[in-house]
Amino acid sequence: MHTPDGYLHPWMAGAFLALAGVVLSVAAMRARDSLTEYRIQLFGVVAAAVFAAQLLNWPIPGGTSAHFVGGAFAAIALGPHLGALAVALVVTVQALVFGDGGALALGANVWNMAIVQAYVGYAVYASLVDRSEPLAMVAGGWVGITAAAASASLQLGTAPAFGGELLSVVAVMVGGHAVLGLGEGLLTLVGYRLLARTGVETGERSPVGVRA
Amino acid sequence: MSVRTAADDEWVQRSLAGLTVMVLLAPVFAWAAARVGYSEPMENAAEAAGAASSAVATDVSLLSGYALPGLGPHLGTLGGALLGTALTLALGVGFARLLATES
Numbered sequence: 001m002h003t004p005d006g007y008l009h010p011w012m013a014g015a016f017l018a019l020a021g022v023v024l025s026v027a028a029m030r031a032r033d034s035l036t037e038y039r040i041q042l043f044g045v046v047a048a049a050v051f052a053a054q055l056l057n058w059p060i061p062g063g064t065s066a067h068f069v070g071g072a073f074a075a076i077a078l079g080p081h082l083g084a085l086a087v088a089l090v091v092t093v094q095a096l097v098f099g100d101g102g103a104l105a106l107g108a109n110v111w112n113m114a115i116v117q118a119y120v121g122y123a124v125y126a127s128l129v130d131r132s133e134p135l136a137m138v139a140g141g142w143v144g145i146t147a148a149a150a151s152a153s154l155q156l157g158t159a160p161a162f163g164g165e166l167l168s169v170v171a172v173m174v175g176g177h178a179v180l181g182l183g184e185g186l187l188t189l190v191g192y193r194l195l196a197r198t199g200v201e202t203g204e205r206s207p208v209g210v211r212a
Numbered sequence: 213m214s215v216r217t218a219a220d221d222e223w224v225q226r227s228l229a230g231l232t233v234m235v236l237l238a239p240v241f242a243w244a245a246a247r248v249g250y251s252e253p254m255e256n257a258a259e260a261a262g263a264a265s266s267a268v269a270t271d272v273s274l275l276s277g278y279a280l281p282g283l284g285p286h287l288g289t290l291g292g293a294l295l296g297t298a299l300t301l302a303l304g305v306g307f308a309r310l311l312a313t314e315s
Contacts, residue, residue, distance in 0.1 A: 001254055006268035028311055035312035044304035045227040051300040052234035055278060055293050057245035066252065082308075089307060093300050098292065099273035152254065161266035162258070169257045176253030198230060199223035 001069060001145075001152055001177075002094065003109055005102030007161050016155070017107025023115050024088055031081035039082070042200065046077050047086040051093065053191065058183065066180045069113055072121025072144035073188045076137060077195055080122040087114035108155050117148040121188075134189055141188030142181040149177035231297055238293035239286040242278075 008016075035043070050070035057067045070090075075083030088110045094100040101109045121144025128136035153173035157166030258264040275281070279288030280295065 001252065003254065004267040006266045007258070007263060032311045032314060035308055040305060040308040040312055041221070041224055043308040044301045045224070045231070047304035048231055048297050048301035049227075049234070052231055052238070052293060052297045055238040055289075055296070056234065056241040058241065059244045059248040085307075086304060089304055090300055093296060093303065095273065097274045097299065098278050098296060099276045100278070102268075103272045149253065153257065156254070156257065156261075156263075159263075161263040162261040163263070165261040168260055172257040172260055173253045176256065180253070194230060195227070198226035200227075 001109075001113060001148060002091075002101030003105040003112075003152060003156065005104045007102075007156055008105050008108055008159050010104065012155060012159065013102075013104045013108060015107075016111045020088070020107045020110040020115060024085060024110070027081035027084050031079065031085065034079070034082070039078070043078060043082055043086055046074050046083075046195070047089050049191070049195070050074055050087055051090045053187070054090070054094070066183060068184060068187045068191070069117060069145055069148070070188075070191070071113055071117025071148065072125065072137075072140040072184075073191045075118040075122035075144075076125050076140060076188070076192055080119050083122065084114045084118040087118055090114075108152070112148045112152045112155075116151045117144040120144050120147040137189040137192055138182075138185035140185070142178075142185035145181040145184040146174060146178045149173045149181075231301070235290065235293040235297050238278075239289040242289045243286065 050068075050073065053068045053070055055067070069087075071083065071087050073083075074086045077083065078086060091101060091109050091113055092106065095103055095106050095109065121140040124143045125136045125140030128139055150170065150173070153170040154166075156162050156173070157169035158164070162169055255264070258267070275292070278292040278296065279285055280291035281288065283291055
């Protein structure tokens with residue numbers, strides 16, 4: 001879901017860069033008081049795990065493949081603010097070090113994958129967790145990635161490069177990610193369980209994110 | 213705040229082991245994905261809208277892909293995965309520590 005340069009109009013790319021910057025600044029201000037030594041280390045581990053997991057391209061019969069994005073996973077593990085910041089760091093490294101996603105489109109990619117996916121995914125998780133934690137994680141991952149795809153498709157569908165093909169872009173991207181998103185949801189659950197098995201739950205308690 | 217070092221925490225050691233496993237798996241998954249052809253919904257939408265040719269490579273990035281150049285596809289992917297994961301881990305801890313310092 002990494003938008004390359006050339007797809008978005010420069011004004012749109014600039015607008016999303018500013019928008020993402022504002023949201024992440026607020027997230028940083030709200031989250032920084034919760035950063036104990038334990039959570040500092042957890043932030044680095046979760047960000048690195050999201051980066052590594054995004055490299056694992058799962059082959060899907062029929063001639064395609066998909067990878068875990070991890071916005072909901074990071075938000076559930078760290079809380080939504082630190083989760084968004086962690087994925088933003090990953091997306092930035094991917095763009096500026098590995099050329100995955102455009103430099104001009106960095107703000108749009110951060111907006112979609114770090115902000116929309118993390119906050120929407122966490123909101124869904126939080127609304128369902130009292131009923132069933134596994135269901136909440138799967139739903140959070142699934143709805144989060146679909147919302148991120150919807151956001152990206154709105155950006156692309158209104159861009160000149162896509163010739164105003166808004167409906168077809170939305171249909172392809174949202175439809176595709178709604179199906180692939182089931183895998184995102186399941187991997188969100190598996191990723192969280194694996195993280196918990198490392199012994200995170202025996203660490204320092206935190207008011208949000210991974211519970212101990 | 214704990215005065216223990218990160219290496220003393222068992223969960224950190226297990227997490228680093230998990231990250232290592234994912235890094236080692238990266239070339240395997242890259243090979244498997246290449247066998248079926250990598251195509252994301254965004255690429256499919258760009259093809260359908262005739263926008264695929266509008267994409268331009270980012271020329272400010274240090275590398276042009278996840279495989280380190282000169283090492284071949286498998287070893288290069290392993291190197292890229294190791295570099296990216298270690299860099300993200302270091303930047304993540306550094307950023308969070310800086311943020312905590314400012315609070």
